[in-house]
Amino acid sequence: MALNFEPLHKVLELERDKGYADTAVIGGLDKFLRRWAAQALESITSPRFLANFKKLRLDDAKYASLNQEQRQKWIAGVFAFLESIKTEEAEVKPPPKKVTPPRKRPAALPKASGQSLELPITSLKGVSTAMAAKFKKLGVQTIRDLLYFFPHRHLDYSQTRHISELTGGEEQTITANVWQAQVTMLGGRRGTEAIVGDETGNVRAVWFNNPYVAKSLPTNARVVLSGRVTVFGGRHVFESPEWELLEDKELVHTGRLVPLYSLTRGLKPRQVRKLMKQVVDQFAGQVADFLPPGLRKRCKLVELPKAIIQAHYPEDEAAKDDARTRLAFDELFLLQLGVLARRRQWQESQPGTPVSIEKPVLDSFIKSLPFELTAAQQKVLKEMLSDLEKPRAMSRLLQGEVGSGKTVVATAALLAAAASGYQGAFMAPTEILAEQHFSSISEILSRTASKVEEEDNLRRFSGLLDRPLNLALLIGDLSQASKQAIQRRIRDGEVDIIIGTHALIQKEVDFNKLGLAVVDEQHRFGVAQRSALRQKGFNPHVLVMTATPIPRTLALTLYGDLDLSVIDELPPGRQSIKTRWLKQEQRTSAYAFLKRQVAEGRQAFIICPLVEESEAIQARAAVAEYERLSREVFPDLKLGLIHGRLSAAEKDGVMHRFRSGELQVLVSTPVVEVGIDVPNATVMLVESADRFGLSQLHQFRGRVGRGSQQSFCMLLAENPSDIGRQRLDLIEKIQDGFQLAEEDLKLRGPGEFFGTRQSGLPDLRMARLSDVKLLELARTEAIRLFEQDPGLRSPEHKLLSAEVARVWQAGGEWS
Ligand code: ADP
Ligand code: MG
Secondary structure (H helix, E strand, C coil), X not given: CCECCHXXXXXXXXXXXXXXXXXXXXXXXXXXXXXXXXXXXXXXXXXXXXXXXXXXXXXXXXXXXXXXXXXHHHHHHHHHHHHHHCCCHHHECCCCCCCCCCCCCCCCCXXXXXXXXXXXXXXXXXXXXXXXXXXXXXXXXXXXXXXXXXXXEEEECCCEECHHHCCCCCEEEEEEEEEEEEEEEECCEEEEEEXXXXXXXXXXXXXXXXXXXXXXXXXXXXXXXXXXXXXXXXXXXXXXXXXXXXXXXXXXXXXXXXXXXXXXXXXXXXXXXHHHHHHHHHHHHHCCCCCCHHHHHHCCXXXXXXXXXXXXXXXXXXHHHHHHHHHHHHHHHHHHHHHHHHHHHHHHHCCCCCCCXXXXXXXXXXXXXXXXXXXXXXXXXXXXXXXXXXXXXXXXXXXXXXXXXXXXXXXXXXXXXXXXXXXXXXXXXXXXXXXXXXXXXXXXXXXXXXXXXXXXXXXXXXXXXXXXXXXXXXXXCCCHHHHHHHHHHHHCCCCCEEEECHHHHCCCXXXXXXXXXXXXXXXXXXXXXHHHHHCCCCCXXXXXXXXXXXXXXXXXXXXXXXXXXXXXXXXXXXXXXXXXXXXXXXXXXXXHHHXXXXXXXXXXXXXXXXXXXXXXXXXXXXXXXXXXXXXXXXXXXXXXXXXXXXXXXXXXXXXXXXXXXXXXXXXECCCCCCCCCCCCEXXXXXXXXXHCCHHHHHHHHCCCXXXXXXXXXXXXXXXXXXXXXXHHHHHHHCCCHHHHHHHHHHHHCHHHHCCHHHHCCCXXXXXXXXXXXXXXXXXXXXXXXXXXXXXXCCXXXXXXXXXXXXXXXXXXXXX
16 A cells, blocks of 8 residues: 555644644644654555665654754655655655545436335435434424425535645635644543645644544545634634545535534434435435426426425525525415315305394494494405305404404494304403403493303393393303303303303303404414314304404415404504613613603513523512512502413403503503503503514504503613614604514514414415515416316316425415
8 A cells, every 4th residue: 555645744744834843633734643653654565665764753752842953954855755755656645635525416316206205214324213212203204305404504615725725714616635633632622623635735623522523534534524614823724624524425414505404402413414415315316396387487486396306405695595486386376275275175165154234233333333444344344244144154353453443343344244143253362452442342232232240251232133242251261160151051052142251262162153354363273273164164254354464375374264354444543652772771661651641640561581481480580579569669550460371250350440441551562462442551661672573563562552642652672683773763664564574574484473383374485485485486376277177187287286285285284
């Protein structure tokens, strides 16, 4: 075996460049030289050469004991020797050439059969049951799952440089020879340090807290390093770069766009990357492209197998983008098809419940209101009533700002159903809201009723219909006895309008003749709850209401199965709410402002800091904040506290006292939607405002400004990030919820804006709902296809139909 003197040469050059300070290698040059000599001696075959080499006495080097001058001389001697043997070509390998990593195409893929895609990943070489268990946590069980387990991003390690061209602060890749790699102490822990070089120079690489790399980098091996280069002591250093030995394989960890996967504990990035490469190469070709070819070409989408390969290991940015577009299109398109199918199923498979509208009842109800309906309310009410009369179940999404008067309109519809002999259900996301709807609907109805009787959770109105109208509240918090009593009354048809929480869709609840179901605050309910409610009746009409303004494209995507109605105007006389975001230092003046407002007879909300999405933790934090505020900040004011851990009765008590004005300040957790209507409240103070989305802040803000007084929203932000700041600036300026929602969507992306998980729809992994163009394309194509072949029965849609079923079944909510 020939001996390569290059490493020795490089190290000595480095030592020379560093001024003979014995700093070229960690642990000293002597150790390096001895080790290197020992290796070298073993590989020298020519006796003459061996004799010369031995004269250098590298195996007994005493460099450390030399002074600077001696060191210089000694190194010069070695250089001379190396120069002298240059002639002995046979003994010396040529210096490494700049290597371009081979880009091997995957071997010919097996013909599409697809069956193996459903095999568990344990059928793959190198996947143990333990590893499979970890993948299961990530939702990956089959080979197909693995193919669809996309990286959340890629590191761009495609910039290959010579060592002499490295610049600090950038991600770069080099291909080099390992001169030396060893375990060493770095920052007090065992790590790896290596010196590597190419024909333009040497560079140091360190791996903190990782001594294992040393073992994997044998001297003289060719290695590719990718990562950030920092400058330390005037020299470039690779800090914990990705590395891989340059073998006759496609690069996986370095020298390209390298995928980063979101992993759970126990799954190592390198291991997963290697596995993914193997799986993609072997199986992506088996994935059948389910898009009809005509559609695929029209939309200029790449083929599915190619998209999958490029999504994991893209050749370049453009290929990556094309892959994402194709995969995102698939998600949106399948989502649309499922949504359209569901809508058709609901509307056409079962006849709906036509409600005959008793006009006089409605007219007298509307006349009894202390205000005129806005034009928008009238329009929406008309849309709804005309839906109700049809023998086809209504599926309508009613959007409207907080305070735009959705509840009144919904009440009119519920009354219409009741007048026609049907039951109506009104489902709210929290007990507080259910209770509030119960009391405010009671209040509205009592204006036109001649007589009202009250029982536990039951109100009876006479004079409205030709019989008494019964309104009931059903929430989880009731005693078993009263729950059962109400359930019995619902079953017997004794109750006309039932207001409640999720308790309404439990199996014990058995409606007698459900005609209309109203779901408030849609985003808290999944598709599953919606269909559960639907199954409670004879395919009842369904109205879902949300105060979260959802941009139209998003609404059409997530709720494409619903018709849209929008109340796009507020009742007259509503003022804009002065909104300000404040820094920590301004807290005291915020409190002072709040005190002044209370002194003028107004009331205030304080939303506690967002601690964690756990009701228990939130509640504890709220109690602490309430105590602090009561003792230290507002000792003279009457404060109330509300959080998710209070019983319904306790909450009700606090709400009642706040609404009646007995309490001046209401402290609340953010998880409790303070969906209450207190016209006298003029101050909304939100803690840790930068941690909320714009839409949520807008919701909080909507709690004030309901009366005639100027109202204020103060947003305290601890340490807003740049995006946080932008959001806060936006809410200061923009009052309109829809406009805010659009901005929020742009800033945050829909994942946070509106979790699809929450909505019970199939996962969107690649699609960004802010990508309006693709969204519209997917919707247009879905509608087009659906018009041609709604059952997806034609042979060319066979694969597609299977894919729709597969995707929606995986969501588990397809009914
Ligand atoms: P939303 O449910 O959309 O948040 P609500 O139905 O609770 O709004 O209405 C908010 C407040 O506005 C209630 O006090 C309600 O009585 C009142 N309101 C509703 N419609 C009108 C209107 N057209 N004119 C004046 N006030 C209205
Ligand atoms: Mg409301």
